[in-house]
Amino acid sequence: MKTPNFDSRMNQPELARIRAEIREFLANDPSIAKPRADSWSHFDAAFSGRLGRAGYIGMTWPKRYGGGERSSLERYVVIEELLAAGAPAAAHWIADRQTGPQLLRFGTEAQRQQVLPAIARGECFCSIGMSEPDSGSDLASVRTRATRTGDGWVINGRKIWTSYAHQSHYVLMLCRTSDNPAARQQGLSQILVPLDVAGLTIRPIINMAGAHDFNELLFEDVQVPADALLGSEGKGWDQVISELAFERSGPERFLSSFVLLEAFADLARQQPSAESATLIGSMISRLVPLRGMSMSIAARLGQGESPNFEAALVKEMGSLFEQDIGDRLLGEIVPAADPTSDDKFRRLLAEAVLHAPSFSIRGGTREILRGIIARDLGLR
Amino acid sequence: MSDIAMIEDTVRRTLADALTANVIEAAEHGAWAGALWERLEAQGFLQPAALAESGDLAEGLEIEAAVLRAAAASALPLPIAETALAGWFLARHHLEPPTGPLSLASFAANEALSIADGRVSGRLERVPWGRNAAGVVAMAGGAMLLLDPRAAAITPGVNLAAEPRDTLEFSNAQPIAIGGAADREQMLCRCAAVRALQMAEAAARALEISVEYAGQRKQFGKPIGGFQAIQHQLAAAAGEVASARVAAQQAYFALAAGQNVVFACAIAKARANDAAGTVARIAHQVHGAIGFTQEYQLHRFTRRIQSWRGEFGASALWNRRLGELVLGAPGRTLWSIVASGI
Ligand SMILES: Cc1cc2nc3c(=O)[nH]c(=O)nc-3n(C[C@H](O)[C@H](O)[C@H](O)COP(=O)(O)OP(=O)(O)OC[C@H]3O[C@@H](n4cnc5c(N)ncnc54)[C@H](O)[C@@H]3O)c2cc1C
Numbered sequence: 110m111k112t113p114n115f116d117s118r119m120n121q122p123e124l125a126r127i128r129a130e131i132r133e134f135l136a137n138d139p140s141i142a143k144p145r146a147d148s149w150s151h152f153d154a155a156f157s158g159r160l161g162r163a164g165y166i167g168m169t170w171p172k173r174y175g176g177g178e179r180s181s182l183e184r185y186v187v188i189e190e191l192l193a194a195g196a197p198a199a200a201h202w203i204a205d206r207q208t209g210p211q212l213l214r215f216g217t218e219a220q221r222q223q224v225l226p227a228i229a230r231g232e233c234f235c236s237i238g239m240s241e242p243d244s245g246s247d248l249a250s251v252r253t254r255a256t257r258t259g260d261g262w263v264i265n266g267r268k269i270w271t272s273y274a275h276q277s278h279y280v281l282m283l284c285r286t287s288d289n290p291a292a293r294q295q296g297l298s299q300i301l302v303p304l305d306v307a308g309l310t311i312r313p314i315i316n317m318a319g320a321h322d323f324n325e326l327l328f329e330d331v332q333v334p335a336d337a338l339l340g341s342e343g344k345g346w347d348q349v350i351s352e353l354a355f356e357r358s359g360p361e362r363f364l365s366s367f368v369l370l371e372a373f374a375d376l377a378r379q380q381p382s383a384e385s386a387t388l389i390g391s392m393i394s395r396l397v398p399l400r401g402m403s404m405s406i407a408a409r410l411g412q413g414e415s416p417n418f419e420a421a422l423v424k425e426m427g428s429l430f431e432q433d434i435g436d437r438l439l440g441e442i443v444p445a446a447d448p449t450s451d452d453k454f455r456r457l458l459a460e461a462v463l464h465a466p467s468f469s470i471r472g473g474t475r476e477i478l479r480g481i482i483a484r485d486l487g488l489r
Numbered sequence: 490m491s492d493i494a495m496i497e498d499t500v501r502r503t504l505a506d507a508l509t510a511n512v513i514e515a516a517e518h519g520a521w522a523g524a525l526w527e528r529l530e531a532q533g534f535l536q537p538a539a540l541a542e543s544g545d546l547a548e549g550l551e552i553e554a555a556v557l558r559a560a561a562a563s564a565l566p567l568p569i570a571e572t573a574l575a576g577w578f579l580a581r582h583h584l585e586p587p588t589g590p591l592s593l594a595s596f597a598a599n600e601a602l603s604i605a606d607g608r609v610s611g612r613l614e615r616v617p618w619g620r621n622a623a624g625v626v627a628m629a630g631g632a633m634l635l636l637d638p639r640a641a642a643i644t645p646g647v648n649l650a651a652e653p654r655d656t657l658e659f660s661n662a663q664p665i666a667i668g669g670a671a672d673r674e675q676m677l678c679r680c681a682a683v684r685a686l687q688m689a690e691a692a693a694r695a696l697e698i699s700v701e702y703a704g705q706r707k708q709f710g711k712p713i714g715g716f717q718a719i720q721h722q723l724a725a726a727a728g729e730v731a732s733a734r735v736a737a738q739q740a741y742f743a744l745a746a747g748q749n750v751v752f753a754c755a756i757a758k759a760r761a762n763d764a765a766g767t768v769a770r771i772a773h774q775v776h777g778a779i780g781f782t783q784e785y786q787l788h789r790f791t792r793r794i795q796s797w798r799g800e801f802g803a804s805a806l807w808n809r810r811l812g813e814l815v816l817g818a819p820g821r822t823l824w825s826i827v828a829s830g831i
Contacts, residue, residue: 110700112693113727115735128828193824367824374823378816386812389823391804393811394759396827398736405735419731426728476717482727483720486700 111485113419116408117401127183131190134163144195144453146435146460147365150322152273153197154234160191160198161231166205169411170213174221175229181411185404189360195368195457199273199322204228207355208235208281211299215340215348220301224279236304238268238282238326239349246477248283249293249346253328255284255300261334262300268326275311275324279303283345297345300337308332318448318463351415356472358406358420363399363427365468366434366461372454373438388437395430399423418485421478428469435461493555500534500559508563513789516566517651521621526567526590535569536576536586547745553577554686554741561690564789566652568592568618570683575626575635578676582633582668589623592616592638595801596677602629608661609636615800619643619655624665628676633668650792678754681801682740685757688794689733692761692768695790696726699772706777719775726771729764736760749830751814759807765794 135141140156160166168184170176188205191198209228212221227233244250253266264284274280280302287296304311308331313321340348370392377385403423409416439446439462448459469475483489490498507525516522529535534556553573560569568590575591594600594613602611609629613636616625620643625636641657648654700723703714713719736757743753769791773780780787798804815826 110697113731115731115738117735117739125829189828193828371823374816377812381816383809386816387805387809388812389816390755390808390811390813391759393815393823393827394736394756394763394808395732397753397756398732398739398760400827401735401739402732422728422731425724426732476721479721479724480717482724483714486720486723486727488700488703488714488720488723 110487111418113422113485114416115402115405115419117398117405121182124182124186127179128186128190131165131187134160134165135190135194135196138196140197141194144368144457145197146195146369146457147464148192148195148368149198149202149361149365150272150320150464151197152199152276152322154200154276156197157200157231157234159231161201161229166201166231167209167225167229170209170225170229174213175226177229181407182404185360185407189364189400192360192364193367193371200234200276201228201231202361203237203272204233204235204277206359207237207352208279210355211281211339211348211352212301214351215299217336219336220339224301227278233279234273234277236271236274236277236280238271238274238280238302240268240270242267242269242325246474248349249297251283251285251297253282253284255282255286255298257286257335258332261332262337264300264302264328264331264333266328268328270314270323271311271326272323274304274326275313275321277304280326281339283349286342286345294346296343297349298342299339299345299348300333301339302331302333302337306331306333317466318460350417353473354406354410354415354417354420357424357478358403358410358416360400360403362424362472363396363403363430365464366431367396369438369454369457369461370434372457373442376454385442388442392430392434392437395426395433399426399430403427417481421473421481421485424472425475425478425482428475431461432465432468435465493551496534496552497555497559499532500529500556501562503528503532504559504563504565508565513564513566519645519647519651519653522567525565529567529569535572546747549577550741550745553683557683557686558690561687561793562694564650564691564694564786564793566650568622570687571617571622574680574683575624577679578626578633578671579635579666579668582671584635584666584668587623587635587665590618590621592618592622592625593680594625594627596628596673596680598673602627602634602659604629604632604634604664604667607663607667609634609664610660610662612659613641613657615646615648615654616657618653619657620645620653625657628671628673631670633671633676635665635668636662637665648792648796650789650796652793652796674751677801678750679744681758681807682737682744682754684797684801685733685740685754685761686737688761688765688797689730689737691790691794691797692733692765693730695768695772695787695794696723696730698787698790699723699726699775702779703775713775722771722775726768729767733757733761733764743830752811752826752831755802755807755811755814758802759804759811761794762798762804762807765798769795 145151165187168177168179255262255264282300286298289295308329310327312325446459447455450456572591576586579586627634640662641659644656646654706713740753740757743749779785
């Protein structure tokens, strides 16, 4: 049985400066007049532009690609402050968290030069093209096909749940480039496709909160040049796996509803009661250790490790936690939730509860994560 | 191996060798495991406060944690946590610890001893190994005291794990020593951190036993660990264990730094309490009937973590205290406290 490795110190005094900086930036930014629950699902290109120009996107990347050469913990502080403030961080989130790092690891110099500086400026946004109508948890079964032609690739197939494809510039696709029925994980490749390419139809899908965040993508003889391939042909699966520790361990896996808890604390200060103190305490006693776990992963990611076991533990515990906030407030304490209300608390409660079902689905379902944990425990 | 890892390893080996079925069986029936105590005492790990002779607080705490981890992972039926804590409090008050096992009061808010003319009266409930202790650290009139259980009327009791929990009734008793002023909550926090650490490690061991068992026990022609329902239960337990361990680790860091002490200790104990219930339930479910037998070792861990949930603060107490602490901090947002402590 493997034992997860977490080393978590609650206070890193050397991070105080970057924390003060990003707080000051946010305090002066117009967007946070209206904080959002699940704020990394709120797309605001102008906000991301301001953030990028201030140096808070691509923070850990080399300066020659527009990065800031900051530590992974400094970046961690910035993104957790964005979430805690409910800032509308969706536009750049995926490019900053995973597409950019994938390009850094697997991209050619030309690919990096072409995309990374624009991402870091907060002007270039990316989507994840993994899921398909018939391939969700069983990602290795994807069928969208990229076929080599004389001078590039032709892509045919469908992607679905592609968040912000209608507002982004690139989609990083997982495509089948050759067949090996005995080993489905082989023969997959990652291809970076511009979203304005001919032959690509983007169809909106409205989510249960009434928002148009994700889409269905139809590829009909979409042509891209040979250098759209990211990394090695046939190695797409391994590349995608290495993306997952970044995707699963961050603070967005437990802070999606935090602004709601903060708003509840404001109410509880006005009308103190033992019940509300106990509820806040029970949430804080779950949150603080989770954050310690997540920060400890960030430090290891910064050293080039891939702590996938630990990341799965964070997402498993984190999604339960962020789902419970809205659930307990709605169930035990509060008046009606209303997504249109001027009352901040009612609106945030509605946003948190309406988004909560997605928390344990996106980025790998609870069942898939428990399977990963079980494998590392030695059970499979 | 670091010095700390070496200490943990030494204690683990000693216990693997010396904590025999006979010793466990006798302890379950109330016998004092004296030979084992003496062996551990001879190794010199039972007084971490004294071990950290350099006066290095952080080092003393690291040694304490290492010894307690090893002991909790073995379900050691001896009051070494209590002895470490009592020794720690005595050292801070520059009082000499008596030789032998030590114990403590519960430091619950409603526990009141009175002191008049240097003599102590009142009742201490559920003192761990009160009958065996050479001294019991308690509080009266805002000061720390070292009491002699032999000066008390003792009503024996036990917890779920058959560990002695005795009621001590003092009437006009002469304390062994009287220390200076002490803060009840600070003492409670220090004890809560210790229990939380023991709980996290004992829960980790219960998980480990369960994972091993699930790999070996076959039904329907395959190991039960191959069934997804079992895998997912154990994965959920692994999350609980990991976060309880991290919370205990954070409490120890806070104690070493002398910062965020109430905050971190409250979190550690509340987290351990909640994790303990889930882990015990899952561990037994995965075992089927065998886990419900006296012969099988799982219950040595699950009975302990269940018992310890109520000691030095149940979840209701700590969650409420934590909520009041964070809500009562003037001008602080919840987030600023989560991010930087309080
Ligand atoms: C808000 C949101 C945004 C998203 N954004 C993107 C995006 O930008 N790009 C992208 O590519 N995808 C995106 N996704 C898709 C997401 O990755 C998938 O939803 C997820 O992988 C699950 O796939 P599925 O929805 O097809 O469910 P399914 O895989 O069909 O699962 C349905 C249920 O069956 C369970 N299940 C499946 N297989 C097993 C198994 N082996 N054992 C036990 N239970 C199993 C699942 O856990 C789940 O409970 C997004 C999803 C959401 C909700």
